[in-house]
Amino acid sequence: DAKTTQPNSMESNEEEPVHLPCNHSTISGTDYIHWYRQLPSQGPEYVIHGLTSNVNNRMASLAIAEDRKSSTLILHRATLRDAAVYYCIFYNQGGKLIFGQGTELSVKP
Amino acid sequence: EPEVTQTPSHQVTQMGQEVILRCVPISNHLYFYWYRQILGQKVEFLVSFYNNEISEKSEIFDDQFSVERPDGSNFTLKIRSTKLEDSAMYFCASSEAFSGEYYGYTFGSGTRLTVV
Numbered sequence: 001d002a003k004t005t006q007p008n009s010m011e012s013n014e015e016e017p018v019h020l021p022c023n024h025s026t027i028s029g030t031d032y033i034h035w036y037r038q039l040p041s042q043g044p045e046y047v048i049h050g051l052t053s054n055v056n057n058r059m060a061s062l063a064i065a066e067d068r069k070s071s072t073l074i075l076h077r078a079t080l081r082d083a084a085v086y087y088c089i090f091y092n093q094g095g096k097l098i099f100g101q102g103t104e105l106s107v108k109p
Numbered sequence: 110e111p112e113v114t115q116t117p118s119h120q121v122t123q124m125g126q127e128v129i130l131r132c133v134p135i136s137n138h139l140y141f142y143w144y145r146q147i148l149g150q151k152v153e154f155l156v157s158f159y160n161n162e163i164s165e166k167s168e169i170f171d172d173q174f175s176v177e178r179p180d181g182s183n184f185t186l187k188i189r190s191t192k193l194e195d196s197a198m199y200f201c202a203s204s205e206a207f208s209g210e211y212y213g214y215t216f217g218s219g220t221r222l223t224v225v
Contacts, residue, residue, distance in 0.1 A: 096165060
């Protein structure tokens with residue numbers, strides 16, 4: 001399965017921007033990059049996805065490197081509710097999501 | 110916002126007993142999934158289901174597991190003879206698209222299965 005690399009943990013201060021990096025050097029040209037997050041004691045939650053261009057939605061922005069070997073999830077103003085594990089995932093052609101360990105984001109007031 | 114509903118939220122069962130975990134996916138979704146997460150570990154794929162049949166399953170999904178969509182709304186995961194190592198959080202998910210365009214999976218809040 002295609003592999004992504006993320007830092008195990010990151011810390012942020014409330015109301016500051018957060019940049020969560022992901023390396024995916026083995027990504028193929030047709031793989032989408034997805035981000036999900038898992039709040040404590042909840043199921044994973046879709047955040048955003050993209051292929052080549054940067055993407056914005058109400059939750060976050062996704063910046064994708066030109067060579068597509070890395071991407072960054074941007075939370076523009078972190079809140080305490082954003083404390084979660086964030087997963088960067090390839091869209092598998094078979095249609096299943098494969099979760100790695102993700103980045104545990106903690107947000108300090 | 111539409112939700113995936115899972116019941117029960119917590120189930121305790123004796124080793125060797127059968128359990129059925131229930132899910133109601135989002136009504137216009139066509140693709141259904143089960144995942145599990147053992148405490149402190151990764152979320153693991155179990156099975157995907159489309160058009161009333163299994164599309165793909167992982168090596169975890171052995172003969173002890175089965176899935177069914179018994180009516181137009183429910184999607185169930187059955188474990189025939191539970192083992193201690195089946196203790197985990199089980200998540201159901203659904204999505205509109207399986208390949209090509211992608212709209213994101215919606216996950217339920219999970220069923221915590223405890224095998225004693």
